[in-house]
Amino acid sequence: MTYKHRAIIDSIPGYKQGKPAPVTQGQRSFKISSNENPFEPLPSVVKAIEQQALGTINRYPDMRGWELVERLAAMDGVEPENVVLGCGSSEVITQLVSLVAGPGDEVIYPWRSFEAYPIIVAGAGASSVQVPNLPDGSHDIDGIIGALNEHTRLVILNNPNNPTATSLSDADARRVMEAVPSDVLVLFDEAYFQFNTEPNTNVAMDLFREYPNIVVAHTFSKAYGLAGLRVGYGVAPADVIDGMRKVSLPFAVSDVAQRAAKASLDVSVELGERVQAIIAERDRVVAALRSQGWDFAEPYANFFWLALGERTDEAAAIFTQAGLSVRVFSGEGIRITIGEPEANDTVIDVCQQLKTQGF
Numbered sequence: 296m297t298y299k300h301r302a303i304i305d306s307i308p309g310y311k312q313g314k315p316a317p318v319t320q321g322q323r324s325f326k327i328s329s330n331e332n333p334f335e336p337l338p339s340v341v342k343a344i345e346q347q348a349l350g351t352i353n354r355y356p357d358m359r360g361w362e363l364v365e366r367l368a369a370m371d372g373v374e375p376e377n378v379v380l381g382c383g384s385s386e387v388i389t390q391l392v393s394l395v396a397g398p399g400d401e402v403i404y405p406w407r408s409f410e411a412y413p414i415i416v417a418g419a420g421a422s423s424v425q426v427p428n429l430p431d432g433s434h435d436i437d438g439i440i441g442a443l444n445e446h447t448r449l450v451i452l453n454n455p456n457n458p459t460a461t462s463l464s465d466a467d468a469r470r471v472m473e474a475v476p477s478d479v480l481v482l483f484d485e486a487y488f489q490f491n492t493e494p495n496t497n498v499a500m501d502l503f504r505e506y507p508n509i510v511v512a513h514t515f516s517k518a519y520g521l522a523g524l525r526v527g528y529g530v531a532p533a534d535v536i537d538g539m540r541k542v543s544l545p546f547a548v549s550d551v552a553q554r555a556a557k558a559s560l561d562v563s564v565e566l567g568e569r570v571q572a573i574i575a576e577r578d579r580v581v582a583a584l585r586s587q588g589w590d591f592a593e594p595y596a597n598f599f600w601l602a603l604g605e606r607t608d609e610a611a612a613i614f615t616q617a618g619l620s621v622r623v624f625s626g627e628g629i630r631i632t633i634g635e636p637e638a639n640d641t642v643i644d645v646c647q648q649l650k651t652q653g654f
């Protein structure tokens with residue numbers, strides 16, 4: 296059917312969700328395509344949902360999520376007025392883009408990066424300015440600075456970058472901040488910052504205290520393992536938060552999600568240990584692949600990137616045969632999430648097989 300709609304939507308691909316684990320009789324399979332946390336929810340988090348949230352699902356949640364907002368503000372050393380919740384940090388980013396950019400405005404971000412950026416920007420009617428990454432997959436800071444002009448309404452930095460897992464240095468983040476006019480906002484999307492072990496990286500919350508135009512997006516989906524509940528948050532100057540709240544989806548963060556997030560903050564030590572375990576697994580996989588002869592940029596997230604170019608689809612088929620669903624970017628490369636140890640062992644085996652096939 297032909298129907299009247301915004302032509303800009305035709306220019307964007309829809310979001311492609313990571314595929315579920317392949318099903319093959321008699322073979323154990325794993326989903327390592329969505330950068331999820333492989334650990335099951337902690338019992339105390341499940342208990343908080345069961346005991347505190349399930350009995351009130353006939354009611355709307357607190358739209359401001361005040362109790363959780365206060366906890367997050369205290370944790371990050373800001374005022375509650377500096378914090379907004381979102382249905383995942385995806386919604387936080389959407390709120391921000393809707394607030395600052397519309398037709399005729401430009402949003403600059405590195406590419407390849409989080410695949411929701413072009414969708415969110417097009418959804419707002421604004422234009423994407425995609426700055427290709429450097430050959431090692433890191434942000435091209437000169438390119439980003441060079442793309443600034445009078446139409447720029449937002450710059451997005453993704454640290455560590457999805458899908459290339461590269462880290463942004465403190466010096467490079469500051470170069471961007473010095474170049475961007477102080478009335479143009481810069482979003483630091485730090486969905487995976489807990490996994491970033493690069494010593495020279497910045498933590499955007501530190502920069503937030505130094506520059507007036509920073510917005511930080513964090514999520515409970517990755518390190519906290521609550522991807523299915525959809526809760527993230529943004530930290531920004533209070534007037535920016537006011538604007539973001541005006542364009543937010545009403546009641547987007549359920550009471551179940553808010554309770555689970557609060558319960559997760561109560562067990563941050565255990566969750567931190569899980570993050571360390573995932574980092575240890577990542578380092579184990581990276582060391583094994585290096586000894587097989589793979590050469591790729593050091594990953595600083597709970598995933599890593601193999602730039603396989605033209606042979607990407609061929610390699611992807613071998614991962615699937617081994618019972619692994621990975622995230623495939625045809626013609627570019629494969630993003631592999633660090634999963635359960637058995638999944639990681641299979642990744643190492645597949646990579647060895649690829650090497651023997653001349654990859």
Ligand SMILES: Cc1ncc(COP(=O)(O)O)c(C=O)c1O
Pocket residue numbers: 329330382383384385386409453456457484486513514515516522525526527
């Ligand atoms: C870089 C980046 N930012 C933000 C998100 C959004 O995550 P969520 O909406 O689950 O918080 C993701 C999810 O994969 C991501 O990779």
